[in-house]
Amino acid sequence: MRAMVYRGPYRVRVEEKDRPRIEHPNDAIVRVTLAAICGSDLHLYHGLMPDTRVGMTFGHEFIGVVEEVGGSVQSVKPGDRVMVPFNISCGSCFYCARGMLANCHNVNPNATAVGGIYGYSHTTGGYDGGQAEYVRVPFADVGPTLIPDWMHDEDAVLLTDATATGYFGAQLGDIREGDVVVVFGAGPVGLVAAQSAWLMGAGRVIVVDHLDYRLEKARTFAHAETVDFTEHDDVVVHLKRITDHLGADVAIDAVGAEADGNLRQHVAAAKLKLQGGSAVALNWAIDSVRKGATISVMGAYGPIPNSVKFGDAMNKGLTLRMNQCPVKRQWPRLFEHVRNGHLTPRDLVTHRIPLEHIAEGYHIFSSKLDECIKPLVVPNAA
Numbered sequence: 074m075r076a077m078v079y080r081g082p083y084r085v086r087v088e089e090k091d092r093p094r095i096e097h098p099n100d101a102i103v104r105v106t107l108a109a110i111c112g113s114d115l116h117l118y119h120g121l122m123p124d125t126r127v128g129m130t131f132g133h134e135f136i137g138v139v140e141e142v143g144g145s146v147q148s149v150k151p152g153d154r155v156m157v158p159f160n161i162s163c164g165s166c167f168y169c170a171r172g173m174l175a176n177c178h179n180v181n182p183n184a185t186a187v188g189g190i191y192g193y194s195h196t197t198g199g200y201d202g203g204q205a206e207y208v209r210v211p212f213a214d215v216g217p218t219l220i221p222d223w224m225h226d227e228d229a230v231l232l233t234d235a236t237a238t239g240y241f242g243a244q245l246g247d248i249r250e251g252d253v254v255v256v257f258g259a260g261p262v263g264l265v266a267a268q269s270a271w272l273m274g275a276g277r278v279i280v281v282d283h284l285d286y287r288l289e290k291a292r293t294f295a296h297a298e299t300v301d302f303t304e305h306d307d308v309v310v311h312l313k314r315i316t317d318h319l320g321a322d323v324a325i326d327a328v329g330a331e332a333d334g335n336l337r338q339h340v341a342a343a344k345l346k347l348q349g350g351s352a353v354a355l356n357w358a359i360d361s362v363r364k365g366a367t368i369s370v371m372g373a374y375g376p377i378p379n380s381v382k383f384g385d386a387m388n389k390g391l392t393l394r395m396n397q398c399p400v401k402r403q404w405p406r407l408f409e410h411v412r413n414g415h416l417t418p419r420d421l422v423t424h425r426i427p428l429e430h431i432a433e434g435y436h437i438f439s440s441k442l443d444e445c446i447k448p449l450v451v452p453n454a455a
């Protein structure tokens with residue numbers, strides 16, 4: 074089959090690979106009909122995630138058709154159209170039983186922290202992902218779900234990660250009626266978090282980024298106020314100024330460890346590798362919220378430590394909440410929100426790239442060219 078393959082930092086290409094096979098009675102093989110590139114894939118693409126092995130196929134946001142199932146699979150059968158959460162979960166361990174589907178203890182030999190994720194390095198189990206014609210889906214009775222007839226494929230694929238994560242980001246913000254919510258990052262995750270914040274009663278939603286076209290999207294898609302951090306000497310002071318000098322009630326970090334905006338941090342992280350990325354956006358969140366605020370961290374940080382202003386967070390009495398999104402737990406609510414038009418995932422899609430051209434897709438998305446917000450990948454076999 075044809076599959077995206079990692080060759081080293083900033084180098085991906087499409088290669089011929091063996092078609093995945095059923096390795097366990099709980100497995101299914103899914104023929105991918107649509108995949109996406111996520112902001113998280115960029116951390117791998119940039120060589121920032123430890124143990125990202127050459128030869129791995131990325132892709133944790135995908136939908137497809139069940140091709141084959143193992144002997145014990147009961148809830149899906151060949152021919153079913155399914156959406157597959159980015160988390161791989163066993164469904165029955167201590168964590169899965171408590172709904173912590175992103176922290177399953179049975180699917181990742183390194184499972185002290187995160188559980189299993191498709192195509193996301195050996196730190197999350199070393200599973201090949203869905204930017205390919207076929208993918209092996211373990212625990213097929215747990216994750217994959219039939220795509221409802223009324224649901225558009227492009228909504229379904231974004232519900233397997235970006236939309237679920239943005240919504241989860243707003244949920245972890247514990248937003249109360251009338252709250253001022255600041256979202257750092259106007260990528261797909263931040264845009265959905267901003268859109269979702271209104272559903273949870275926000276009184277004001279402010280999105281911070283430095284890419285004009287994405288801030289424009291924050292205004293039209295999420296009806297948010299916007300702040301371009303490059304227009305202010307100190308974006309924290311500006312955010313204080315526009316929030317009664319107290320600060321926002323809730324901040325959502327939808328940037329993660331590759332934040333721009335602080336040269337010193339950038340050099341320490343990206344150039345000298347002194348820390349596992351730059352926590353600038355998280356530190357801006359800690360500085361700009363009011364005392365007693367809640368910060369929800371959706372941006373990805375790897376296992377290597379970062380310089381986070383923990384003392385300030387402590388002394389301000391902040392609540393920090395975070396995790397990888399337990400995607401499937403969000404679906405019942407999200408299906409309703411998509412069905413009634415409160416959430417509009419497919420409005421984020423800017424590019425539809427044939428699998429054969431995926432290298433170009435990574436380049437465009439990584440360099441934020443051509444007003445790219447969300448690139449989808451269309452496999453050949455579809």
Ligand SMILES: NC(=O)c1ccc[n+]([C@@H]2O[C@H](COP(=O)([O-])OP(=O)(O)OC[C@H]3O[C@@H](n4cnc5c(N)ncnc54)[C@H](O)[C@@H]3O)[C@@H](O)[C@H]2O)c1
Nearest residue numbers: 112113238258260261262328329332333334372373397398
């Ligand atoms: N927790 C989860 O389950 C989960 C799931 C999906 C994605 N993620 C993470 O969420 C983050 C966002 O994902 P995405 O797909 O939207 O990525 P993206 O790369 O498209 O968006 C990131 C945005 O942040 C902006 N940005 C950079 N530095 C900033 C700063 N200092 N302040 C404000 N904005 C800044 C960039 O310009 C960009 O628009 C990534 O770190 C990704 O790994 C986490």
Ligand SMILES: [Zn+2]
Nearest residue numbers: 111112113234
């Ligand atoms: Zn993702």
Ligand SMILES: [Zn+2]
Nearest residue numbers: 163166169177
């Ligand atoms: Zn489990």
